[in-house]
Amino acid sequence: MPEQRLAFGPFVLNPEAGTLLRQGLPVAISYRGLLLLSAMARNAGEVLTKSELLNAAWPGTAVEESNLSVQVASLRRLLGSMADGTEWIATVPRVGYRFTGAIEKLDEAAAARNSAEPEPSIAVLPFVNLSDDAEQQYFAEGLAEDIIMRLARLRWLFVCARNSSFSYSYRDKAIDVKQVGRELGVRYVLGGSVRRSGQRLRISAEASDTSTGRQLWTERYDVQLADFFTLQDQIADSVIGAVEPKLYAAEHQRYTSRPPTSLDAWGFVMKAMPHIWSWSSESELAVAEQLLRRAIDADPDYPRANSLFAWTMASRALLGLAEPAEVLPKANEMAQRAIAHDADDPWTHFAAGYVHVMARRSEKAVAALTNAITLNPNLAIAHVILGAAYGFGGMPEDGLHHLAMAERLSPRDSAQQPGILTVAGLCHFVAQRFLDAASFEHRAVQLRPHFGAAWRTLAAAAGMAGNLDEATHALSEAKRLHPTLSVQWVEKYYPMVREQDRAAYIDGLRTAGLE
The missing domain is CATH 1.10.10.10 (Winged helix-like DNA-binding domain superfamily/Winged helix DNA-binding domain)
Incomplete structure (x- = not known):
């Protein structure tokens, strides 16, 4: 029972x-x-x-x-x-x-009542691009993403994670808000549209109650591009006021994170986002870095751009696409620069935490990622990386706990699912549940066939579990994506902190055929 x-x-x-x-x-x-x-x-x-x-x-x-x-x-x-x-x-x-x-x-009975009357919760869907230029879709999605970040700062309001609310099944179709509410487990849905013409924007937004389908609030804005960041605050305030007026009056504090000085910088970051979460492809990371460099050129101190660039460099270290000793110090420098310019932005601490994970600095990683979650309790990806910090640090059950929290926050997050699965596999490996580890990594590579980190751990787990055929195949895929992979590389750079965990990992890879 x-x-x-x-x-x-x-x-x-x-x-x-x-x-x-x-x-x-x-x-x-x-x-x-x-x-x-x-x-x-x-x-x-x-x-x-x-x-x-x-x-x-x-x-x-x-x-x-x-x-x-x-x-x-x-x-x-x-x-x-x-x-x-x-x-x-x-x-x-x-x-x-x-x-x-x-x-x-x-x-x-109480659980049923709780399910029928959930705590205040909202999903922000990607705004529909009504402009003639399809390239402007990033602009519509970026507006929704910034609104999510502002709403998520309210600790009393559950905000569905971006990658779930941006799920492909909600794109380019009439939205049934009741269905969205059931699938994402939220009480309210915010959607809208953006039409850009020259230097003018027309933005429509509406919030609906998912239990009744009734529209609670709607508004239209006609503004110059120069007013864009002020507009974001107006929409967030209007939605919060419609969703929970009493709580809004008592608890809302405006999120004043520093906006970039250039609208171009913001746009480049928004365009980079889908490529950042590929988890696997060198070409995807290259596209993201090219866009982030343009954002930093436009605004050198833009915290979000510096944070995400630090993430891409740390990802290269994990995937064997760059020498960790070369890129991790630079990544840490960029993350710390981002924190210095906006310590209230959770993404700055998130990026710093990820870099610390890759550099085997577990205590600093946990502290930075906990700061990110404190600033934004709905930042599902921070729970994923905190899970990795605990897994690499030799505390697998703590890691699995945070992965469960990430899935609660983002139940339809197809972009993050491969990462969740591979971190789960890592945690099971550290706990010496090698069959479970291999099962999770197998699911990860099915979703992301070019995810080198997952292939690598699959090879180690299958090797330790005695499944030689699967281990050999996984290692061949891992070496295809990481040609310089070797026992020496694992010993020197793999983020596992405890020697006994690295020794088991190496034993599994040697069984698979790694030299």
Whole structure:
């Protein structure tokens, strides 16, 4: 029988699914923290000894009590205080801890009610390009993408990730908002259209309730291109006001991230985005970098352009398309420059975290990616890379936890799915579940046949699982995409932090035939 969900204050804990929600939004809780919270919440009001809690969070593993203290302190910061100012977790000196809050067990009826009345949530669909020039599609999509970023800064509003709401099945067809609501699990849908003529824009936008199909709000804007960034703020404010007026009045704080000084710079970044998430192709990365260079030429300090360029360089290191010792320092420099110019942009910290992952700096990677998620709790890709940071760092269960959060945030994300699958395979490999690892990597290469990192881990996993035919084939594909792949390269550059994990990875690749 499935374990019941536990509600306390603004939180809902699902021990079985491994999720914690605050007012319907996922909370970035660590895997050990989630195990501890689950144990205490199940036994609310009772004192759990330190040994009981250590066994709950680190079963079968000998760890120092200081680890427990660190995790409890982190939980307290995460949960904050109760309405009366007291803490959710009380210390019982020399014994252990006690969960002091009132727990409500949510039964199936409550779950059904919760499903019928979800927390405020919205999906922003790609705006339709009505211009004669098909090249202007990037302009329409870029407008929707920037609105997503602004809305996502509101911690009370669940915003469906870009790659799910931009799903191909919603393009070029009449939108059934009820169907969108069912498929994406959101209460509201925002859509619209863009028509560009010379230096003028006509933009129409509307928000609809997915439960009724009723249009809540609609507006049309006729502006000069020079007013474009102001227009984005107006649309975001109007939508938030229509969706939840009371919360808007109480909690909305305008997102004032620095816009680029040049509309051309913004446009180049928007054009680069689809190529950045290819995960696999050198030619795709080359196109993205060419566009990002043009953005940086137009505005050298544009944080988003610098961040994404850092991402592409780190991707080249992972895929064996560039010497890591050469590109990673440059990538780190660009990411840090982006943070210096806009520390409130989650993408700057996200890029820095990815670079740290590739350079085997696990602690810095986790810190940077956690910052990105704090700034934008709906940034699904940050959960994917945080999962990779934990996997490469030797904490596979923590990694799988964040992958589950990424899939919750972006349930139809075809662009990120290969990355999610290959990181899942990595986590299972580190946990020595080699058959599971091979299964996930096999699914990844089916979706992205040119994904060299997935072929490489498939070869290692299949080799460790004893499937020589699959291992040999996977290695041949990996070497086709990464001709310089060798045992020495893995030992020197592969992002696995622990020597025992790299040794197992190399053993699997040697079984597949790598020298």
